[in-house]
Amino acid sequence: MNDTSTTVDSEIGEAVKSFILTEFLPGENPSELGEDTPLITGKILDSIAALKLVGFLEARFGFEVEAHEADFDNLDSIGRIVRFVHSKLRPTHG
Amino acid sequence: MPDEPRIRGASTWPTLTLQGARSAGLQWDIAVSPSVKRLALCVELGTAALVIRQFEIGGTAFVRTSMAALAGAAVHSVLPVRLRLGFFITLSICAIYLVLGAWAGTWVVGTGVAVLGICHLPLSFRIRGALLVVACAALAALRLEWLPLPFEAAVLPVLGSMFVFRTLIYFYDLRHERSAWSPGYALGYFFLLPNVCFALFPVVDFKTFRRTHLQDDPDWTAQVGLQWISRGIVHLVLYRGVYLYATIPPSEVTSVWGLARFVATSFALYMRVSGIFHLVVGMLHLFGFALPETHHRYFLSAGVSDFWRRINIYWKDFMLKLFFYPAYFRLRRRGAVAALVLSTLYVVVMTWFLHACQWFWIEGSFPLRWQDGVFWTILATLMTAGTLAEFRRKEPRGDAVIISRPRLLAARAVRIVATFVGISTLWSLWTSDSLEEWIAVWSVLGNGWAGDTISRLMGPVGVVIGAALLGIASVVPDAEGRSALTADRHLRGPSPFWSVAGLTSVTLLVLALAGSPELWRAFAPPLEEAMAPLRSAPLNQVDLARLQRGYYEDLMNADRFNSRLWELTLKRSPGWGTTTPVMRETGDYRVYELPPFANVVFKGARLHTNGWGMRDREYTRSKPKGTYRIALLGASYVMGSGVGDDETFEGLLEERINRELTPRSGLHYEILNFAVGGYGPLQRLMTLERKAFAFEPDAVLYVAQAGDLVAEVQKMRLAIERDAWPPYPFVRDLLAQAGIRNGMSEEEMLRRLRPDAQALLSWVYDTIAKQCAERGVLPMWGWLPSLNPRGASIPAPRPPPGFVAMNLEGLFDGRDLAGLRLTDWDFHPNAEGHRMIADRLYAEILERGGIDLLRPGFRQALEGQ
Numbered sequence: 001m002n003d004t005s006t007t008v009d010s011e012i013g014e015a016v017k018s019f020i021l022t023e024f025l026p027g028e029n030p031s032e033l034g035e036d037t038p039l040i041t042g043k044i045l046d047s048i049a050a051l052k053l054v055g056f057l058e059a060r061f062g063f064e065v066e067a068h069e070a071d072f073d074n075l076d077s078i079g080r081i082v083r084f085v086h087s088k089l090r091p092t093h094g
Numbered sequence: 095m096p097d098e099p100r101i102r103g104a105s106t107w108p109t110l111t112l113q114g115a116r117s118a119g120l121q122w123d124i125a126v127s128p129s130v131k132r133l134a135l136c137v138e139l140g141t142a143a144l145v146i147r148q149f150e151i152g153g154t155a156f157v158r159t160s161m162a163a164l165a166g167a168a169v170h171s172v173l174p175v176r177l178r179l180g181f182f183i184t185l186s187i188c189a190i191y192l193v194l195g196a197w198a199g200t201w202v203v204g205t206g207v208a209v210l211g212i213c214h215l216p217l218s219f220r221i222r223g224a225l226l227v228v229a230c231a232a233l234a235a236l237r238l239e240w241l242p243l244p245f246e247a248a249v250l251p252v253l254g255s256m257f258v259f260r261t262l263i264y265f266y267d268l269r270h271e272r273s274a275w276s277p278g279y280a281l282g283y284f285f286l287l288p289n290v291c292f293a294l295f296p297v298v299d300f301k302t303f304r305r306t307h308l309q310d311d312p313d314w315t316a317q318v319g320l321q322w323i324s325r326g327i328v329h330l331v332l333y334r335g336v337y338l339y340a341t342i343p344p345s346e347v348t349s350v351w352g353l354a355r356f357v358a359t360s361f362a363l364y365m366r367v368s369g370i371f372h373l374v375v376g377m378l379h380l381f382g383f384a385l386p387e388t389h390h391r392y393f394l395s396a397g398v399s400d401f402w403r404r405i406n407i408y409w410k411d412f413m414l415k416l417f418f419y420p421a422y423f424r425l426r427r428r429g430a431v432a433a434l435v436l437s438t439l440y441v442v443v444m445t446w447f448l449h450a451c452q453w454f455w456i457e458g459s460f461p462l463r464w465q466d467g468v469f470w471t472i473l474a475t476l477m478t479a480g481t482l483a484e485f486r487r488k489e490p491r492g493d494a495v496i497i498s499r500p501r502l503l504a505a506r507a508v509r510i511v512a513t514f515v516g517i518s519t520l521w522s523l524w525t526s527d528s529l530e531e532w533i534a535v536w537s538v539l540g541n542g543w544a545g546d547t548i549s550r551l552m553g554p555v556g557v558v559i560g561a562a563l564l565g566i567a568s569v570v571p572d573a574e575g576r577s578a579l580t581a582d583r584h585l586r587g588p589s590p591f592w593s594v595a596g597l598t599s600v601t602l603l604v605l606a607l608a609g610s611p612e613l614w615r616a617f618a619p620p621l622e623e624a625m626a627p628l629r630s631a632p633l634n635q636v637d638l639a640r641l642q643r644g645y646y647e648d649l650m651n652a653d654r655f656n657s658r659l660w661e662l663t664l665k666r667s668p669g670w671g672t673t674t675p676v677m678r679e680t681g682d683y684r685v686y687e688l689p690p691f692a693n694v695v696f697k698g699a700r701l702h703t704n705g706w707g708m709r710d711r712e713y714t715r716s717k718p719k720g721t722y723r724i725a726l727l728g729a730s731y732v733m734g735s736g737v738g739d740d741e742t743f744e745g746l747l748e749e750r751i752n753r754e755l756t757p758r759s760g761l762h763y764e765i766l767n768f769a770v771g772g773y774g775p776l777q778r779l780m781t782l783e784r785k786a787f788a789f790e791p792d793a794v795l796y797v798a799q800a801g802d803l804v805a806e807v808q809k810m811r812l813a814i815e816r817d818a819w820p821p822y823p824f825v826r827d828l829l830a831q832a833g834i835r836n837g838m839s840e841e842e843m844l845r846r847l848r849p850d851a852q853a854l855l856s857w858v859y860d861t862i863a864k865q866c867a868e869r870g871v872l873p874m875w876g877w878l879p880s881l882n883p884r885g886a887s888i889p890a891p892r893p894p895p896g897f898v899a900m901n902l903e904g905l906f907d908g909r910d911l912a913g914l915r916l917t918d919w920d921f922h923p924n925a926e927g928h929r930m931i932a933d934r935l936y937a938e939i940l941e942r943g944g945i946d947l948l949r950p951g952f953r954q955a956l957e958g959q
Binding site (some may be wrong): 040052 | 266269270301303305386399403410414415417419420422424434481484485898924
């Protein structure tokens with residue numbers, strides 16, 4: 001991964017982290033929410049929270065999430081979310 | 095984040111040190127080698143096996159399977175990683191054969207492989223889906239017995255529980271999954287150990303199943319599994335305590351305290367399901383599947399949405415994945431609120447429907463009941479309101495919400511109590527045998543101050559109160575706490591191995607000691623008797639009452655999942671005990687009778703009737719010369735339910751009397767069996783009047799039993815439904831005074847008639863005695879003890895005046911009752927039981943005079959004394 005993509009990932013990560021802290025972890029120390037903190041298995045993201053997060057990702061980054069993508073693989077940590085956003089933003093090469 | 099103590103991968107397992115753990119800010123752990131951990135695991139496995147055996151957890155099949163599984167887990171822990179999945183699949187398939195046998199096992203495995211094959215056919219997704227629907231329809235036709243079953247009846251419930259929901263998940267994942275297919279995981283997923291033992295099984299998600307396999311240190315995963323197994327056993331033992339000692343039959347609810355007990359225990363019985371699910375998922379952990387928990391402190395739910403997330407987490411995830419998200423994502427263009435409302439309603443409706451489907455595969459019928467409708471409608475409404483409220487507000491998530499102020503803590507406690515009361519109320523409705531019965535139970539709130547009409551409104555009032563409590567708990571925002579990421583154990587990583595191992599070992603040890611009868615005998619003999627039922631799990635009073643009433647025939651209530659009775663009845667063959675092909679309607683208060691020339695298999699035995707509709711050999715209507723006739727009146731025991739024509743005590747007694755008394759008296763003896771299964775005292779009286787007297791009997795033997803009032807009420811309800819009231823003014827007046835009317839539940843009738851039961855019985859006996867006197871017939875009365883534990887302990891009543899009494903009380907004392915019953919779930923006497931009854935009756939006849947008793951002039955001689 002080059003510097004540009006690292007910067008983009010970092011921006012995505014910060015945006016996602018900020019959203020999660022504001023919406024689902026009010027009052028929490030930001031440094032406690034790491035890139036690998038489990039969000040679904042840690043019960044921070046329940047079904048309704050996941051929908052809010054999906055709505056945020058779609059509005060912020062301009063892509064559409066499909067139903068089967070709103071799962072553990074893509075949403076269980078900030079790291080996974082960043083990779084998911086990245087994959088959605090990157091055009092598929094066949 | 096600090097380093098986690100768990101070690102990923104199986105090849106290198108460095109040891110944590112006390113210092114290292116402390117420096118990482120973790121809980122206490124000690125340096126120890128993997129081999130010591132495995133030794134500890136083996137000791138725990140052995141203790142768990144002992145406890146499962148002691149308490150007969152999950153029934154015989156599960157005890158056997160779990161012994162194999164726990165031994166297998168010990169082997170699994172030392173196998174090379176590459177062999178572990180294969181070992182698990184082999185063990186799972188062996189368990190299927192162990193429980194079902196070779197033929198049925200092959201059908202289950204073969205069908206499973208075929209379903210899996212259809213999923214992977216090189217055809218379009220739609221065509222494969224259509225083929226799965228066709229396969230499902232074929233199996234449904236077998237379940238409905240439209241097609242002849244090529245295998246045992248037990249196969250389809252097992253297939254249903256293994257494949258219905260898992261195929262949906264698997265097929266969904268197959269469509270969206272990007273990773274390569276693994277035949278090993280597919281086979282392991284469908285034939286999951288110990289599914290073959292449980293019709294109710296957690297809906298495991300395929301992706302989670304695959305993802306979590308060997309993701310953590312296998313020793314740690316196994317340790318968590320043992321913790322969950324011990325927790326599951328605790329749930330099941332507590333369930334037995336509630337089931338045996340706290341539940342109360344609806345007919346015995348006569349006070350507000352009784353009502354509270356009835357309502358609370360109906361929900362508490364759910365511990366059976368949560369216990370089984372803990373056991374199952376714990377067992378899967380032993381083989382490296384670090385699956386998430388299935389239930390999470392559901393008695394502490396605060397609001398409906400919270401309850402939904404806690405009570406059956408796998409089901410919630412299944413519904414989210416296959417129904418909620420697809421519906422929401424499709425509908426969200428209409429706005430988030432509309433999409434949420436419609437998706438939530440869709441989920442609730444589908445939950446109802448899929449529960450009914452589940453029941454279809456298990457029982458072969460598709461239950462649609464009013465209680466289900468009311469329960470799910472209320473739940474749907476409240477869940478929708480709760481979901482919307484949650485969507486609109488920001489609040490801390492997760493378990494670790496810090497609520498420090500007393501006022502907020504109190505608010506949280508109120509929410510929890512309100513949710514428990516509300517859910518229990520709705521649960522009691524959902525699990526009741528009938529809506530009328532449930533409404534009747536609530537009418538006790540009107541005792542002493544309200545009339546009949548207002549009392550009947552207490553049920554709906556209860557629903558409204560329950561729903562209101564839930565609604566308040568669901569839509570009012572939670573305490574304004576602060577989320578606490580650092581305090582959440584889920585986010586810190588697992589507890590250290592030895593903390594969990596220590597707690598688990600202590601739990602298992604306590605259970606092992608509690609399950610040891612020798613220990614109780616030695617140190618607390620009075621408690622030994624109380625502990626014994628917790629180990630053997632007999633039926634409770636509610637289920638025994640159901641059994642007595644024949645309710646095992648159509649246990650359609652949701653409580654079936656929590657009932658030991660339901661577990662037992664699953665073993666019975668289809669149509670066991672169904673009276674429809676045996677009986678015909680009479681059009682009067684008797685409701686039905688045996689038709690002439692019947693030739694059917696009833697409860698596994700051939701049942702013939704003669705030309706007069708008696709379960710007996712042929713007799714002429716007019717009494718042959720030199721013959722002494724006894725008309726026998728009674729219910730199913732006397733009719734001989736479940737034994738062959740030549741095995742009934744009536745036939746055996748008749749044969750013996752003729753063999754042993756005829757040479758001395760010169761008389762021929764005939765016992766005419768007028769008994770009909772389910773007949774109560776009034777039906778027996780009507781049979782005497784309308785049929786038996788026409789056969790010129792010299793004596794009438796009326797056989798009484800403990801369940802006679804229950805039988806009477808059952809028939810009464812059916813008769814009144816047909817507008818066929820008893821043809822006796824005295825009885826009609828008595829029923830009117832008791833407030834008996836059409837549409838009333840059996841439980842309510844029973845409760846109202848209990849105070850007048852003795853008056854009713856006395857009147858029946860007086861009438862029989864009077865009519866016998868008018869005809870010069872000798873009335874005899876026999877008391878037959880029950881093989882149902884509920885009735886077995888009831889002492890014989892005083893014999894009615896004017897009858898020759900033959901009291902068989904104590905007949906079965908000292909005998910193993912299980913060896914005298916038809917089956918585990920049907921307490922009618924088997925052939926051996928009938929032989930004992932015949933022998934004892936013969937002895938009673940001899941004691942009361944033998945040939946002197948059974949002679950035409952005995953009655954007159956008796957009256958002359």
